[in-house]
Amino acid sequence: MTELDLDSADGRQEALRRMVTIRAFDQEAGNRFADGEIPGFVHLYIGEEAVGVGTCAALESDDYIASTHRGHGHCIAKGLDPKYMMAELYGKAEGYCNGKGGSMHIADVDAGMLGANGIVGAGPPMATGAALSIDYQDRDEVAVGFLGDGAVAQGQVHEAINLASTWDLPAIFVVENNHYGEGTPVEKQHNLDNLSDTAQAYDIPGVTVDGMDITAVAEAVAEARDRARAGDGPTMVEAQTYRYRGHYEGDEEPYRDDDEIERWKEQDPIESFKDRLIERGELTQEEFDDLESEIESTIDDAIEYAQAADYPEPSAAYEDMFVDQPPELQHFANVARTDGGANGGDHR
Numbered sequence: 001m002t003e004l005d006l007d008s009a010d011g012r013q014e015a016l017r018r019m020v021t022i023r024a025f026d027q028e029a030g031n032r033f034a035d036g037e038i039p040g041f042v043h044l045y046i047g048e049e050a051v052g053v054g055t056c057a058a059l060e061s062d063d064y065i066a067s068t069h070r071g072h073g074h075c076i077a078k079g080l081d082p083k084y085m086m087a088e089l090y091g092k093a094e095g096y097c098n099g100k101g102g103s104m105h106i107a108d109v110d111a112g113m114l115g116a117n118g119i120v121g122a123g124p125p126m127a128t129g130a131a132l133s134i135d136y137q138d139r140d141e142v143a144v145g146f147l148g149d150g151a152v153a154q155g156q157v158h159e160a161i162n163l164a165s166t167w168d169l170p171a172i173f174v175v176e177n178n179h180y181g182e183g184t185p186v187e188k189q190h191n192l193d194n195l196s197d198t199a200q201a202y203d204i205p206g207v208t209v210d211g212m213d214i215t216a217v218a219e220a221v222a223e224a225r226d227r228a229r230a231g232d233g234p235t236m237v238e239a240q241t242y243r244y245r246g247h248y249e250g251d252e253e254p255y256r257d258d259d260e261i262e263r264w265k266e267q268d269p270i271e272s273f274k275d276r277l278i279e280r281g282e283l284t285q286e287e288f289d290d291l292e293s294e295i296e297s298t299i300d301d302a303i304e305y306a307q308a309a310d311y312p313e314p315s316a317a318y319e320d321m322f323v324d325q326p327p328e329l330q331h332f333a334n335v336a337r338t339d340g341g342a343n344g345g346d347h348r
């Protein structure tokens with residue numbers, strides 16, 4: 001895999017590729033969800049690509065990230081394979097979490113992706129925990145916790161940032177301010193113009209950057225990473241961004257109008273980065289069109305792979321729950337295996 005790095009021409013191409021992959025993945029995930037092929041809920045990242053990819057471009061591959069409920073973009077930014085991600089969305093055994101997690105729970109610890117999750121504000125405590133273990137073992141990675149504007153007011157977020165600051169842990173808190181928590185505009189959630197001002201309460205640096213500009217995000221996160229690695233503790237980076245789709249697929253969006261969406265699209269993160277690469281002579285429009293078609297077929301292949309894959313066996317419900325499996329769970333797994341799961345829970 002090509003290294004993601006905005007300082008080299010190859011790295012910039014890779015950043016563009018990952019942003020385009022996120023958009024294509026989420027567009028198709030939305031379509032397949034509408035067709036009833038994907039169970040549960042999906043929250044799409046379209047419009048916010050520069051935040052996830054800009055953040056990961058400032059990290060090393062062995063750094064950690066902890067995600068949100070809107071996590072597909074973070075996974076692709078960290079280098080996960082759309083094929084196994086799509087299989088996870090479809091609930092198939094070949095998915096990253098054997099089909100037991102779905103859209104909101106994709107994790108790949110080996111790739112440094114500690115997990116998306118459905119609990120708003122759960123990324124920061126995971127990042128603080130990972131940062132504590134890095135610090136304790138004297139390693140030099142960092143851990144990023146992503147959170148939304150809505151999550152900034154969540155209690156566990158305060159606890160996580162407070163501890164990371166007090167113990168000078170190598171954590172970075174990236175606030176994706178997409179201007180809404182479900183249907184509530186940010187100004188009705190917080191009495192602040194810049195959410196990064198909350199960093200003052202923890203005596204850590206807080207910066208607000210243009211989250212539609214991948215370079216601005218990457219520069220702020222790179223500075224935060226240097227500070228974290230120097231043992232000076234965490235930073236909060238607020239990236240001002242916008243989600244083009246509803247809060248979840250199926251959201252009727254009575255809380256905003258099309259003009260607002262169109263205004264944000266004028267600063268589209270992919271278009272603006274593509275234009276910059278064309279201006280630098282590193283890309284032509286034709287090459288970009290080819291890249292888009294290539295990625296569309298990668299996503300089509302991912303869909304085919306996911307459709308053809310098998311669902312997990314019912315007994316898999318009892319696997320991967322504890323490091324040391326208690327014997328009674330083994331019993332339930334055996335029951336599920338012999339009767340297909342119909343009476344797996346009926347053991348008294």
Ligand SMILES: Cc1ncc(C[n+]2csc(CCOP(=O)(O)OP(=O)(O)O)c2C)c(N)n1
Nearest residue numbers: 070118119120148149150151178180181182
């Ligand atoms: C602890 C908790 N409270 C409430 C919810 C319901 N919920 C899911 S997403 C969401 C809004 C989150 O907004 P934000 O943090 O801005 O993230 P965004 O969806 O905009 O990316 C809420 C309230 C939840 N999943 N978990």
Ligand SMILES: [Mg+2]
Nearest residue numbers: 148149180181
């Ligand atoms: Mg939000």
